[in-house]
Amino acid sequence: MSNDRALLDLSIVIPSYNERNRIFKTLDAYTSFFDTKKIRYEIIVADISTDGSKELIRKYQKKHKNVVVLDIKQRGKGLAVFEGFKISKGKLLSFTDADNATPPPEFFKLYGELEGFDAAIGSRGMRRSKVVNYHQSFFRRLGSFVLGVVFVYFIFGLHIHDTQCGAKIFRREKILKVLPKMRITNSIFDIELLWRFSKIGKINEVPIKWVDDNFSHFRWSETISEFFWLLRVRFGL
Ligand SMILES: Nc1nc2c(ncn2[C@@H]2O[C@H](COP(=O)(O)OP(=O)(O)O)[C@@H](O)[C@H]2O)c(=O)[nH]1
Ligand SMILES: [Mg+2]
Incomplete structure:
Protein backbone atom coordinates (compact mmCIF):
# COMPACT_ATOMS: atom_id res chain seq x y z
CA MET A 1 0.00 0.00 0.00
CA SER A 2 1.51 3.31 -1.11
CA ASN A 3 0.44 5.49 1.80
CA ASP A 4 1.09 2.76 4.35
CA ARG A 5 3.05 5.03 6.66
CA ALA A 6 0.09 7.36 7.02
CA LEU A 7 -1.98 4.53 8.48
CA LEU A 8 -2.29 3.79 12.18
CA ASP A 9 -1.00 0.45 13.44
CA LEU A 10 -4.32 -0.86 14.69
CA SER A 11 -8.06 -0.12 14.48
CA ILE A 12 -10.31 -1.80 17.03
CA VAL A 13 -14.03 -1.73 16.24
CA ILE A 14 -16.39 -2.28 19.16
CA PRO A 15 -19.93 -3.01 17.94
CA SER A 16 -22.23 -1.54 20.54
CA TYR A 17 -25.95 -2.01 21.05
CA ASN A 18 -27.36 -0.40 24.20
CA GLU A 19 -24.17 -0.98 26.16
CA ARG A 20 -24.51 1.82 28.70
CA ASN A 21 -23.75 -0.57 31.57
CA ARG A 22 -20.87 -2.46 30.01
CA ILE A 23 -18.91 -0.43 27.49
CA PHE A 24 -17.17 2.10 29.74
CA LYS A 25 -15.23 -0.47 31.71
CA THR A 26 -14.17 -1.96 28.38
CA LEU A 27 -13.13 1.40 26.95
CA ASP A 28 -11.20 2.18 30.15
CA ALA A 29 -9.49 -1.22 30.02
CA TYR A 30 -8.58 -0.99 26.32
CA THR A 31 -7.43 2.65 26.30
CA SER A 32 -5.34 2.28 29.45
CA PHE A 33 -3.79 -0.91 28.12
CA PHE A 34 -3.00 0.38 24.63
CA ASP A 35 -1.83 3.77 25.88
CA THR A 36 1.11 1.96 27.48
CA LYS A 37 2.07 0.20 24.22
CA LYS A 38 4.07 1.72 21.42
CA ILE A 39 1.15 1.29 19.05
CA ARG A 40 -0.74 3.96 17.14
CA TYR A 41 -4.32 2.83 17.56
CA GLU A 42 -7.93 3.93 17.36
CA ILE A 43 -11.05 2.48 18.92
CA ILE A 44 -14.16 2.88 16.79
CA VAL A 45 -17.40 2.38 18.71
CA ALA A 46 -19.95 1.35 16.08
CA ASP A 47 -23.03 2.23 18.04
CA ILE A 48 -26.74 1.77 17.61
CA SER A 49 -28.39 2.69 20.87
CA THR A 50 -31.61 3.90 22.41
CA ASP A 51 -30.40 3.83 26.01
CA GLY A 52 -28.49 7.12 25.89
CA SER A 53 -25.13 5.39 25.64
CA LYS A 54 -24.22 7.21 22.43
CA GLU A 55 -24.22 10.58 24.18
CA LEU A 56 -22.13 9.17 27.02
CA ILE A 57 -19.66 7.64 24.56
CA ARG A 58 -19.40 11.03 22.81
CA LYS A 59 -18.49 12.61 26.15
CA TYR A 60 -15.96 9.87 26.70
CA GLN A 61 -14.52 10.53 23.25
CA LYS A 62 -13.75 14.14 24.24
CA LYS A 63 -11.36 12.88 26.91
CA HIS A 64 -9.82 10.12 24.80
CA LYS A 65 -8.45 11.20 21.45
CA ASN A 66 -8.12 7.59 20.28
CA VAL A 67 -11.85 6.88 20.59
CA VAL A 68 -14.18 7.52 17.63
CA VAL A 69 -17.97 7.17 17.73
CA LEU A 70 -19.71 5.92 14.62
CA ASP A 71 -23.46 6.25 14.39
CA ILE A 72 -24.98 3.04 13.02
CA LYS A 73 -28.57 3.15 11.77
CA GLN A 74 -29.43 -0.52 11.34
CA ARG A 75 -29.27 -3.55 13.64
CA GLY A 76 -26.71 -6.31 13.15
CA LYS A 77 -23.37 -6.89 14.84
CA GLY A 78 -21.75 -7.74 11.50
CA LEU A 79 -23.07 -4.62 9.84
CA ALA A 80 -21.63 -2.46 12.64
CA VAL A 81 -18.23 -4.15 12.28
CA PHE A 82 -18.23 -3.61 8.49
CA GLU A 83 -19.16 0.07 8.82
CA GLY A 84 -16.41 0.49 11.41
CA PHE A 85 -13.87 -1.14 9.10
CA LYS A 86 -14.89 1.17 6.26
CA ILE A 87 -13.90 4.31 8.18
CA SER A 88 -10.91 2.76 9.94
CA LYS A 89 -7.34 3.96 9.47
CA GLY A 90 -5.33 0.98 10.71
CA LYS A 91 -2.94 -1.36 8.95
CA LEU A 92 -4.61 -4.02 11.07
CA LEU A 93 -8.39 -4.05 11.43
CA SER A 94 -9.95 -5.80 14.37
CA PHE A 95 -13.04 -6.11 16.50
CA THR A 96 -13.85 -6.97 20.08
CA ASP A 97 -17.01 -7.03 22.24
CA ALA A 98 -18.30 -4.19 24.42
CA ASP A 99 -18.53 -6.42 27.51
CA ASN A 100 -14.77 -6.95 27.81
CA ALA A 101 -15.25 -10.71 27.34
CA THR A 102 -11.81 -10.62 25.72
CA PRO A 103 -9.74 -8.52 28.14
CA PRO A 104 -7.00 -6.40 26.47
CA PRO A 105 -4.05 -8.67 27.37
CA GLU A 106 -5.89 -11.58 25.70
CA PHE A 107 -6.73 -9.45 22.69
CA PHE A 108 -3.10 -8.40 22.50
CA LYS A 109 -2.07 -12.06 22.19
CA LEU A 110 -3.74 -12.04 18.77
CA TYR A 111 -1.66 -9.04 17.78
CA GLY A 112 1.44 -11.06 18.58
CA GLU A 113 0.29 -14.12 16.60
CA LEU A 114 0.13 -12.58 13.13
CA GLU A 115 3.63 -13.44 11.99
CA GLY A 116 3.19 -15.50 8.81
CA PHE A 117 -0.60 -15.07 8.90
CA ASP A 118 -3.18 -12.64 7.54
CA ALA A 119 -5.57 -12.95 10.48
CA ALA A 120 -5.47 -14.01 14.11
CA ILE A 121 -8.75 -15.02 15.72
CA GLY A 122 -9.50 -15.70 19.39
CA SER A 123 -10.72 -19.18 20.27
CA ARG A 124 -12.64 -20.59 23.20
CA GLY A 125 -12.61 -24.08 21.74
CA MET A 126 -9.00 -25.23 21.90
CA ARG A 127 -7.16 -27.24 24.52
CA ARG A 128 -5.36 -24.21 25.88
CA SER A 129 -8.43 -21.92 25.76
CA LYS A 130 -10.03 -20.87 29.01
CA VAL A 131 -13.60 -19.74 29.60
CA VAL A 132 -14.31 -18.02 32.90
CA ASN A 133 -17.88 -17.66 34.32
CA TYR A 134 -19.56 -19.63 31.54
CA HIS A 135 -23.20 -18.45 31.47
CA GLN A 136 -24.46 -19.62 28.09
CA SER A 137 -27.66 -21.65 28.25
CA PHE A 138 -27.83 -25.32 27.32
CA PHE A 139 -29.73 -24.45 24.12
CA ARG A 140 -27.23 -21.84 23.04
CA ARG A 141 -24.40 -24.31 23.59
CA LEU A 142 -26.30 -26.96 21.67
CA GLY A 143 -26.96 -24.47 18.86
CA SER A 144 -23.30 -23.48 18.80
CA PHE A 145 -22.31 -27.13 18.60
CA VAL A 146 -24.62 -27.74 15.64
CA LEU A 147 -23.42 -24.52 14.01
CA GLY A 148 -19.82 -25.56 14.57
CA VAL A 149 -20.09 -29.13 13.34
CA VAL A 150 -22.76 -29.00 10.64
CA PHE A 151 -22.23 -25.56 9.18
CA VAL A 152 -18.64 -24.62 9.89
CA TYR A 153 -17.02 -28.01 9.44
CA PHE A 154 -19.16 -29.89 6.93
CA ILE A 155 -20.89 -27.23 4.87
CA ILE A 184 -24.71 -11.87 6.42
CA THR A 185 -24.87 -8.92 8.79
CA ASN A 186 -26.00 -10.25 12.16
CA SER A 187 -24.24 -12.19 14.92
CA ILE A 188 -23.31 -15.20 12.77
CA PHE A 189 -21.55 -13.10 10.15
CA ASP A 190 -18.21 -14.51 11.33
CA ILE A 191 -18.74 -17.78 9.48
CA GLU A 192 -19.18 -16.09 6.12
CA LEU A 193 -16.35 -13.68 6.87
CA LEU A 194 -13.87 -16.45 7.77
CA TRP A 195 -14.96 -18.60 4.85
CA ARG A 196 -14.39 -15.79 2.36
CA PHE A 197 -11.20 -14.71 4.11
CA SER A 198 -9.75 -18.23 4.10
CA LYS A 199 -9.79 -18.18 0.28
CA ILE A 200 -7.36 -15.26 0.15
CA GLY A 201 -5.51 -15.34 3.46
CA LYS A 202 -4.07 -17.53 6.22
CA ILE A 203 -5.91 -17.59 9.54
CA ASN A 204 -4.27 -18.36 12.87
CA GLU A 205 -6.71 -19.59 15.54
CA VAL A 206 -5.33 -18.65 18.94
CA PRO A 207 -6.53 -20.01 22.31
CA ILE A 208 -7.50 -17.18 24.64
CA LYS A 209 -9.06 -16.61 28.04
CA TRP A 210 -12.67 -15.50 27.62
CA VAL A 211 -14.57 -13.91 30.51
CA ASP A 212 -18.22 -14.64 29.81
CA ASP A 213 -20.83 -12.05 30.74
CA ASN A 214 -24.26 -13.24 31.86
CA PHE A 215 -26.03 -10.56 29.85
CA SER A 216 -26.29 -11.16 26.10
CA HIS A 217 -28.11 -9.55 23.18
CA PHE A 218 -27.97 -12.83 21.33
CA ARG A 219 -31.36 -14.29 20.31
CA TRP A 220 -31.67 -17.47 18.33
CA SER A 221 -35.03 -16.20 17.02
CA GLU A 222 -33.20 -13.35 15.27
CA THR A 223 -30.53 -15.68 13.99
CA ILE A 224 -32.41 -18.72 12.77
CA SER A 225 -33.41 -17.16 9.42
CA GLU A 226 -29.75 -16.50 8.81
CA PHE A 227 -29.05 -20.23 8.67
CA PHE A 228 -30.92 -20.21 5.42
CA TRP A 229 -28.72 -17.33 4.28
CA LEU A 230 -25.63 -19.27 5.27
CA LEU A 231 -26.70 -22.01 2.86
CA ARG A 232 -27.37 -19.49 0.11
CA VAL A 233 -24.00 -17.88 0.68
CA ARG A 234 -22.18 -21.19 0.65
CA PHE A 235 -23.77 -22.37 -2.59
CA GLY A 236 -23.85 -18.98 -4.28
CA LEU A 237 -27.64 -18.84 -4.58
N1 LIG B 1 -23.98 -2.16 16.69
C1 LIG B 1 -24.48 -3.34 17.09
N2 LIG B 1 -23.82 -4.09 18.01
C2 LIG B 1 -24.39 -5.27 18.40
C3 LIG B 1 -25.62 -5.75 17.89
N3 LIG B 1 -25.90 -6.94 18.48
C4 LIG B 1 -24.87 -7.20 19.33
N4 LIG B 1 -23.96 -6.20 19.29
C5 LIG B 1 -22.68 -6.11 20.02
O1 LIG B 1 -21.98 -7.31 19.80
C6 LIG B 1 -21.21 -7.65 20.94
C7 LIG B 1 -21.55 -9.06 21.42
O2 LIG B 1 -22.84 -9.05 21.97
P1 LIG B 1 -23.20 -9.81 23.31
O3 LIG B 1 -24.57 -9.36 23.72
O4 LIG B 1 -22.11 -9.62 24.35
O5 LIG B 1 -23.30 -11.31 22.79
P2 LIG B 1 -22.54 -12.64 23.22
O6 LIG B 1 -21.31 -12.30 24.02
O7 LIG B 1 -22.24 -13.30 21.91
O8 LIG B 1 -23.55 -13.39 24.02
C8 LIG B 1 -21.50 -6.56 21.98
O9 LIG B 1 -20.50 -5.60 21.89
C9 LIG B 1 -22.85 -6.01 21.51
O10 LIG B 1 -23.11 -4.68 21.92
C10 LIG B 1 -26.29 -4.92 16.91
O11 LIG B 1 -27.35 -5.25 16.39
N5 LIG B 1 -25.68 -3.76 16.55
MG1 LIG C 1 -20.94 -11.01 25.43
Whole structure:
Protein backbone atom coordinates (compact mmCIF):
# COMPACT_ATOMS: atom_id res chain seq x y z
CA MET A 1 0.00 0.00 0.00
CA SER A 2 1.51 3.31 -1.11
CA ASN A 3 0.44 5.49 1.80
CA ASP A 4 1.09 2.76 4.35
CA ARG A 5 3.05 5.03 6.66
CA ALA A 6 0.09 7.36 7.02
CA LEU A 7 -1.98 4.53 8.48
CA LEU A 8 -2.29 3.79 12.18
CA ASP A 9 -1.00 0.45 13.44
CA LEU A 10 -4.32 -0.86 14.69
CA SER A 11 -8.06 -0.12 14.48
CA ILE A 12 -10.31 -1.80 17.03
CA VAL A 13 -14.03 -1.73 16.24
CA ILE A 14 -16.39 -2.28 19.16
CA PRO A 15 -19.93 -3.01 17.94
CA SER A 16 -22.23 -1.54 20.54
CA TYR A 17 -25.95 -2.01 21.05
CA ASN A 18 -27.36 -0.40 24.20
CA GLU A 19 -24.17 -0.98 26.16
CA ARG A 20 -24.51 1.82 28.70
CA ASN A 21 -23.75 -0.57 31.57
CA ARG A 22 -20.87 -2.46 30.01
CA ILE A 23 -18.91 -0.43 27.49
CA PHE A 24 -17.17 2.10 29.74
CA LYS A 25 -15.23 -0.47 31.71
CA THR A 26 -14.17 -1.96 28.38
CA LEU A 27 -13.13 1.40 26.95
CA ASP A 28 -11.20 2.18 30.15
CA ALA A 29 -9.49 -1.22 30.02
CA TYR A 30 -8.58 -0.99 26.32
CA THR A 31 -7.43 2.65 26.30
CA SER A 32 -5.34 2.28 29.45
CA PHE A 33 -3.79 -0.91 28.12
CA PHE A 34 -3.00 0.38 24.63
CA ASP A 35 -1.83 3.77 25.88
CA THR A 36 1.11 1.96 27.48
CA LYS A 37 2.07 0.20 24.22
CA LYS A 38 4.07 1.72 21.42
CA ILE A 39 1.15 1.29 19.05
CA ARG A 40 -0.74 3.96 17.14
CA TYR A 41 -4.32 2.83 17.56
CA GLU A 42 -7.93 3.93 17.36
CA ILE A 43 -11.05 2.48 18.92
CA ILE A 44 -14.16 2.88 16.79
CA VAL A 45 -17.40 2.38 18.71
CA ALA A 46 -19.95 1.35 16.08
CA ASP A 47 -23.03 2.23 18.04
CA ILE A 48 -26.74 1.77 17.61
CA SER A 49 -28.39 2.69 20.87
CA THR A 50 -31.61 3.90 22.41
CA ASP A 51 -30.40 3.83 26.01
CA GLY A 52 -28.49 7.12 25.89
CA SER A 53 -25.13 5.39 25.64
CA LYS A 54 -24.22 7.21 22.43
CA GLU A 55 -24.22 10.58 24.18
CA LEU A 56 -22.13 9.17 27.02
CA ILE A 57 -19.66 7.64 24.56
CA ARG A 58 -19.40 11.03 22.81
CA LYS A 59 -18.49 12.61 26.15
CA TYR A 60 -15.96 9.87 26.70
CA GLN A 61 -14.52 10.53 23.25
CA LYS A 62 -13.75 14.14 24.24
CA LYS A 63 -11.36 12.88 26.91
CA HIS A 64 -9.82 10.12 24.80
CA LYS A 65 -8.45 11.20 21.45
CA ASN A 66 -8.12 7.59 20.28
CA VAL A 67 -11.85 6.88 20.59
CA VAL A 68 -14.18 7.52 17.63
CA VAL A 69 -17.97 7.17 17.73
CA LEU A 70 -19.71 5.92 14.62
CA ASP A 71 -23.46 6.25 14.39
CA ILE A 72 -24.98 3.04 13.02
CA LYS A 73 -28.57 3.15 11.77
CA GLN A 74 -29.43 -0.52 11.34
CA ARG A 75 -29.27 -3.55 13.64
CA GLY A 76 -26.71 -6.31 13.15
CA LYS A 77 -23.37 -6.89 14.84
CA GLY A 78 -21.75 -7.74 11.50
CA LEU A 79 -23.07 -4.62 9.84
CA ALA A 80 -21.63 -2.46 12.64
CA VAL A 81 -18.23 -4.15 12.28
CA PHE A 82 -18.23 -3.61 8.49
CA GLU A 83 -19.16 0.07 8.82
CA GLY A 84 -16.41 0.49 11.41
CA PHE A 85 -13.87 -1.14 9.10
CA LYS A 86 -14.89 1.17 6.26
CA ILE A 87 -13.90 4.31 8.18
CA SER A 88 -10.91 2.76 9.94
CA LYS A 89 -7.34 3.96 9.47
CA GLY A 90 -5.33 0.98 10.71
CA LYS A 91 -2.94 -1.36 8.95
CA LEU A 92 -4.61 -4.02 11.07
CA LEU A 93 -8.39 -4.05 11.43
CA SER A 94 -9.95 -5.80 14.37
CA PHE A 95 -13.04 -6.11 16.50
CA THR A 96 -13.85 -6.97 20.08
CA ASP A 97 -17.01 -7.03 22.24
CA ALA A 98 -18.30 -4.19 24.42
CA ASP A 99 -18.53 -6.42 27.51
CA ASN A 100 -14.77 -6.95 27.81
CA ALA A 101 -15.25 -10.71 27.34
CA THR A 102 -11.81 -10.62 25.72
CA PRO A 103 -9.74 -8.52 28.14
CA PRO A 104 -7.00 -6.40 26.47
CA PRO A 105 -4.05 -8.67 27.37
CA GLU A 106 -5.89 -11.58 25.70
CA PHE A 107 -6.73 -9.45 22.69
CA PHE A 108 -3.10 -8.40 22.50
CA LYS A 109 -2.07 -12.06 22.19
CA LEU A 110 -3.74 -12.04 18.77
CA TYR A 111 -1.66 -9.04 17.78
CA GLY A 112 1.44 -11.06 18.58
CA GLU A 113 0.29 -14.12 16.60
CA LEU A 114 0.13 -12.58 13.13
CA GLU A 115 3.63 -13.44 11.99
CA GLY A 116 3.19 -15.50 8.81
CA PHE A 117 -0.60 -15.07 8.90
CA ASP A 118 -3.18 -12.64 7.54
CA ALA A 119 -5.57 -12.95 10.48
CA ALA A 120 -5.47 -14.01 14.11
CA ILE A 121 -8.75 -15.02 15.72
CA GLY A 122 -9.50 -15.70 19.39
CA SER A 123 -10.72 -19.18 20.27
CA ARG A 124 -12.64 -20.59 23.20
CA GLY A 125 -12.61 -24.08 21.74
CA MET A 126 -9.00 -25.23 21.90
CA ARG A 127 -7.16 -27.24 24.52
CA ARG A 128 -5.36 -24.21 25.88
CA SER A 129 -8.43 -21.92 25.76
CA LYS A 130 -10.03 -20.87 29.01
CA VAL A 131 -13.60 -19.74 29.60
CA VAL A 132 -14.31 -18.02 32.90
CA ASN A 133 -17.88 -17.66 34.32
CA TYR A 134 -19.56 -19.63 31.54
CA HIS A 135 -23.20 -18.45 31.47
CA GLN A 136 -24.46 -19.62 28.09
CA SER A 137 -27.66 -21.65 28.25
CA PHE A 138 -27.83 -25.32 27.32
CA PHE A 139 -29.73 -24.45 24.12
CA ARG A 140 -27.23 -21.84 23.04
CA ARG A 141 -24.40 -24.31 23.59
CA LEU A 142 -26.30 -26.96 21.67
CA GLY A 143 -26.96 -24.47 18.86
CA SER A 144 -23.30 -23.48 18.80
CA PHE A 145 -22.31 -27.13 18.60
CA VAL A 146 -24.62 -27.74 15.64
CA LEU A 147 -23.42 -24.52 14.01
CA GLY A 148 -19.82 -25.56 14.57
CA VAL A 149 -20.09 -29.13 13.34
CA VAL A 150 -22.76 -29.00 10.64
CA PHE A 151 -22.23 -25.56 9.18
CA VAL A 152 -18.64 -24.62 9.89
CA TYR A 153 -17.02 -28.01 9.44
CA PHE A 154 -19.16 -29.89 6.93
CA ILE A 155 -20.89 -27.23 4.87
CA PHE A 156 -18.20 -24.54 4.85
CA GLY A 157 -15.26 -26.93 5.23
CA LEU A 158 -13.59 -24.64 7.73
CA HIS A 159 -11.29 -26.33 10.22
CA ILE A 160 -11.81 -23.74 12.93
CA HIS A 161 -12.88 -24.72 16.46
CA ASP A 162 -14.56 -21.43 17.36
CA THR A 163 -15.75 -19.08 14.63
CA GLN A 164 -17.93 -17.00 16.98
CA CYS A 165 -15.42 -15.58 19.45
CA GLY A 166 -15.81 -11.80 19.43
CA ALA A 167 -12.10 -10.98 19.05
CA LYS A 168 -10.44 -11.04 15.62
CA ILE A 169 -7.62 -9.17 13.87
CA PHE A 170 -7.08 -8.97 10.09
CA ARG A 171 -4.57 -7.42 7.74
CA ARG A 172 -6.19 -4.39 6.17
CA GLU A 173 -5.57 -5.12 2.50
CA LYS A 174 -7.02 -8.62 2.81
CA ILE A 175 -10.14 -7.90 4.84
CA LEU A 176 -11.06 -4.93 2.66
CA LYS A 177 -11.22 -7.32 -0.29
CA VAL A 178 -13.73 -9.50 1.57
CA LEU A 179 -16.06 -6.77 2.86
CA PRO A 180 -17.88 -5.92 -0.39
CA LYS A 181 -18.85 -9.58 -0.76
CA MET A 182 -20.45 -9.95 2.66
CA ARG A 183 -24.15 -10.81 2.80
CA ILE A 184 -24.71 -11.87 6.42
CA THR A 185 -24.87 -8.92 8.79
CA ASN A 186 -26.00 -10.25 12.16
CA SER A 187 -24.24 -12.19 14.92
CA ILE A 188 -23.31 -15.20 12.77
CA PHE A 189 -21.55 -13.10 10.15
CA ASP A 190 -18.21 -14.51 11.33
CA ILE A 191 -18.74 -17.78 9.48
CA GLU A 192 -19.18 -16.09 6.12
CA LEU A 193 -16.35 -13.68 6.87
CA LEU A 194 -13.87 -16.45 7.77
CA TRP A 195 -14.96 -18.60 4.85
CA ARG A 196 -14.39 -15.79 2.36
CA PHE A 197 -11.20 -14.71 4.11
CA SER A 198 -9.75 -18.23 4.10
CA LYS A 199 -9.79 -18.18 0.28
CA ILE A 200 -7.36 -15.26 0.15
CA GLY A 201 -5.51 -15.34 3.46
CA LYS A 202 -4.07 -17.53 6.22
CA ILE A 203 -5.91 -17.59 9.54
CA ASN A 204 -4.27 -18.36 12.87
CA GLU A 205 -6.71 -19.59 15.54
CA VAL A 206 -5.33 -18.65 18.94
CA PRO A 207 -6.53 -20.01 22.31
CA ILE A 208 -7.50 -17.18 24.64
CA LYS A 209 -9.06 -16.61 28.04
CA TRP A 210 -12.67 -15.50 27.62
CA VAL A 211 -14.57 -13.91 30.51
CA ASP A 212 -18.22 -14.64 29.81
CA ASP A 213 -20.83 -12.05 30.74
CA ASN A 214 -24.26 -13.24 31.86
CA PHE A 215 -26.03 -10.56 29.85
CA SER A 216 -26.29 -11.16 26.10
CA HIS A 217 -28.11 -9.55 23.18
CA PHE A 218 -27.97 -12.83 21.33
CA ARG A 219 -31.36 -14.29 20.31
CA TRP A 220 -31.67 -17.47 18.33
CA SER A 221 -35.03 -16.20 17.02
CA GLU A 222 -33.20 -13.35 15.27
CA THR A 223 -30.53 -15.68 13.99
CA ILE A 224 -32.41 -18.72 12.77
CA SER A 225 -33.41 -17.16 9.42
CA GLU A 226 -29.75 -16.50 8.81
CA PHE A 227 -29.05 -20.23 8.67
CA PHE A 228 -30.92 -20.21 5.42
CA TRP A 229 -28.72 -17.33 4.28
CA LEU A 230 -25.63 -19.27 5.27
CA LEU A 231 -26.70 -22.01 2.86
CA ARG A 232 -27.37 -19.49 0.11
CA VAL A 233 -24.00 -17.88 0.68
CA ARG A 234 -22.18 -21.19 0.65
CA PHE A 235 -23.77 -22.37 -2.59
CA GLY A 236 -23.85 -18.98 -4.28
CA LEU A 237 -27.64 -18.84 -4.58
N1 LIG B 1 -23.98 -2.16 16.69
C1 LIG B 1 -24.48 -3.34 17.09
N2 LIG B 1 -23.82 -4.09 18.01
C2 LIG B 1 -24.39 -5.27 18.40
C3 LIG B 1 -25.62 -5.75 17.89
N3 LIG B 1 -25.90 -6.94 18.48
C4 LIG B 1 -24.87 -7.20 19.33
N4 LIG B 1 -23.96 -6.20 19.29
C5 LIG B 1 -22.68 -6.11 20.02
O1 LIG B 1 -21.98 -7.31 19.80
C6 LIG B 1 -21.21 -7.65 20.94
C7 LIG B 1 -21.55 -9.06 21.42
O2 LIG B 1 -22.84 -9.05 21.97
P1 LIG B 1 -23.20 -9.81 23.31
O3 LIG B 1 -24.57 -9.36 23.72
O4 LIG B 1 -22.11 -9.62 24.35
O5 LIG B 1 -23.30 -11.31 22.79
P2 LIG B 1 -22.54 -12.64 23.22
O6 LIG B 1 -21.31 -12.30 24.02
O7 LIG B 1 -22.24 -13.30 21.91
O8 LIG B 1 -23.55 -13.39 24.02
C8 LIG B 1 -21.50 -6.56 21.98
O9 LIG B 1 -20.50 -5.60 21.89
C9 LIG B 1 -22.85 -6.01 21.51
O10 LIG B 1 -23.11 -4.68 21.92
C10 LIG B 1 -26.29 -4.92 16.91
O11 LIG B 1 -27.35 -5.25 16.39
N5 LIG B 1 -25.68 -3.76 16.55
MG1 LIG C 1 -20.94 -11.01 25.43
